[in-house]
Amino acid sequence: AMAAGDVLPVIVFAILFGLFLTRLNGPNVDTVHRVVDGILEIIQALTLAIVKLAPVGIFALLAREVARSGPGIIWDLRYYFVTVGAGLLIHATITLPTILFVLGRRQPLGYVRKMSPALATAFSTASSSATLPLSMECSEEAGNRRGVTSFVLPLGATVNMDGTALYEAVAALTIAQMYGVDLGLAQQALVLLTALLASVGAAGIPMAGLVMLVVVLEAVGLPLAGIGTIIAIDRVLDMMRTATNVWSDLVGTAVVNRFEGGPS
Secondary structure, eight states: OTTTTOHHHHHHHHHHHHHHHHHOOSHHHHHHHHHHHHHHHHHHHHHHHHHHHHHHHHHHHHHHHHHHHOTHHHHHTHHHHHHHHHHHHHIIIIIHHHHHHHTSOOOHHHHHHHHHHHHHHHHHHOOHHHHHHHHHHHHHHTTOOHHHHHHHHHHHHHHOOHHHHHHHHHHHHHHHHHTTOOOOHHHHHHHHHHHHHHHHTOOSSTTHHHHHHHHHHHHTTOOGGGHHHHGGGHHHHHHHHHHHHHHHHHHHHHHHHHHTTOOO
């Protein structure tokens, strides 16, 4: 499947592999753990190096698209920007506060004020991993138990990327419209599923969601060249979705804390 570029089975296999890896013990399993951790560190270092060169690549890709389609293509992205921004805003201000109030038994406004340093850092750095220490500090100061905080937040910074999933789904549908590709209901469902699975595998570093967008596009056969167009405005959206991801982690921490017998 990997050789053929069929990424969805690869993602499913990776999830199952990791699931069973956590359930086994022994020296051989420990060796696999170390190998996987080493590969992860290498990939993250490689991604960070690529991100540092991203401005040059973005300029080149954008220049090609503008030369081919005209400068109006940037203005045409306003609908894409508004759609992603509105989706993230609704999720962050309605969906997550409702979950916090109903399941976590916390007042959303008071809780978000206590988490504002972490959210501001997430927005400015576009990295949930870089925000993690401050998120843990804010969580404990808000009354969440240290044991719950130290378990939920590192896990959430790794796999809970709901803002990224929303962005990837909208980006894929936007690219399909740009190239005149009519996606059926089954293909749209595949986009949503792949975006969800790909977001789980996204690293907590800047522009990681854009890297995983390749997986979503390949799953439904959309041209990867479309990334060169939307990448022009991705930095701001990256900041927004990272803040949403971190806010979701903090809400999840409050919910788990309540069900684990913490203060409500």
